[in-house]
Amino acid sequence: MLGKPNCNSINTGLVDTTSRSMSVSENNDVIVIKDLVKKYDDKVAVDGISFSVHDGELFGFLGPNGAGKTTTVRCISTLTNITSGQVLVNGIDIAKDQTEAKKYMGVIQQQISLDKDLTIRENMISHAMYHGMGKKEREERIAELSDYFGLGEYLDKPVDSLSGGWKKRAAIVCAMLHQPKVLFLDEPTTGLDINARRLLWDVVKRLNSTGTTIVLTTHYIEEAQVLCDRVGIIDHGKIIALDTPRELINRTGKMCVENMEGEKTVYRYFPHMADAQQYITDNHLEDAIMRRTSLEDVFVELTGKSVGDQR
Ligand SMILES: Nc1ncnc2c1ncn2[C@@H]1O[C@H](COP(=O)(O)OP(=O)(O)O)[C@@H](O)[C@H]1O
Numbered sequence: 001m002l003g004k005p006n007c008n009s010i011n012t013g014l015v016d017t018t019s020r021s022m023s024v025s026e027n028n029d030v031i032v033i034k035d036l037v038k039k040y041d042d043k044v045a046v047d048g049i050s051f052s053v054h055d056g057e058l059f060g061f062l063g064p065n066g067a068g069k070t071t072t073v074r075c076i077s078t079l080t081n082i083t084s085g086q087v088l089v090n091g092i093d094i095a096k097d098q099t100e101a102k103k104y105m106g107v108i109q110q111q112i113s114l115d116k117d118l119t120i121r122e123n124m125i126s127h128a129m130y131h132g133m134g135k136k137e138r139e140e141r142i143a144e145l146s147d148y149f150g151l152g153e154y155l156d157k158p159v160d161s162l163s164g165g166w167k168k169r170a171a172i173v174c175a176m177l178h179q180p181k182v183l184f185l186d187e188p189t190t191g192l193d194i195n196a197r198r199l200l201w202d203v204v205k206r207l208n209s210t211g212t213t214i215v216l217t218t219h220y221i222e223e224a225q226v227l228c229d230r231v232g233i234i235d236h237g238k239i240i241a242l243d244t245p246r247e248l249i250n251r252t253g254k255m256c257v258e259n260m261e262g263e264k265t266v267y268r269y270f271p272h273m274a275d276a277q278q279y280i281t282d283n284h285l286e287d288a289i290m291r292r293t294s295l296e297d298v299f300v301e302l303t304g305k306s307v308g309d310q311r
């Protein structure tokens with residue numbers, strides 16, 4: 001069995017904030033998005049969104065399939081051109097200096113982009129070379145990160161000998177080699193079993209705790225609730241709510257009363273337990289269930305559908 005990564009030994013290169021972080025905008029936002037629009041021909045994938053990600057934050061994009069999560073990440077990380085709007089990364093406008101902006105970002109796409117013809121180490125070397133890292137620097141960095149992620153014994157094995165969770169870790173190492181300030185993780189745990197998912201959450205939390213700003217997309221509500229400092233709920237290319245999970249829940253009403261009306265389950269939300277209890281008493285709802293409101297309730301309230309719904 002491989003051990004869990006040891007966060008104490010990692011150097012993400014970000015705790016020692018030097019010249020790279022000097023240009024974070026005054027209010028400490030490492031990403032600033034203004035009116036971002038992305039169209040594919042006539043199809044509007046991202047429909048005028050604006051938001052910021054704070055330095056050191058673990059920010060989540062929660063939304064159903066087709067909501068525009070991947071497109072947003074691809075726009076910010078310069079993997080696709082934006083149609084209109086502005087994206088600042090570490091204070092740099094990606095439209096003006098894409099090469100410089102890229103230095104601050106690492107991306108792990110949903111479809112893992114490791115080269116299957118190469119070993120894990122060869123994949124890492126190829127990423128390091130893409131970012132212009134010299135031999136000594138890349139060897140040290142590969143050793144350090146592989147150790148941190150418990151990947152040592154897999155380094156010289158072919159990509160396909162690893163399970164999905166370990167491939168994802170290898171992809172994270174590749175994306176972290178050049179010490180990006182922000183790491184994008186597009187649906188990092190989709191397709192992983194629950195154990196692999198929890199291990200990856202651990203990795204993401206530890207990475208964030210050592211100073212890396214993380215932007216992740218997910219359609220797993222639990223993932224957003226467990227991991228993220230703030231969550232942007234995205235649907236039809238628009239951000240329909242953005243706050244901490246707790247605030248999103250409080251805004252909806254932190255207590256939920258669930259009862260059957262005919263064939264239908266009806267959900268009502270209340271700010272306090274006493275209000276919910278009063279409602280049950282006043283309406284003689286003997287069979288009602290009173291429970292805490294979840295982020296899933298918030299999502300259903302806002303969108304009228306379950307986050308797992310397919311289009
Ligand atoms: N390359 C593309 N060409 C045309 N349409 C696309 C392309 N990529 C995404 N879309 C469309 O844009 C919308 C948003 O997709 P996407 O960003 O992948 O959503 P999510 O990641 O939330 O599932 C969807 O309707 C999708 O079909």
Ligand SMILES: [Mg+2]
Pocket residue numbers: 069070071110186187
């Ligand atoms: Mg996607």
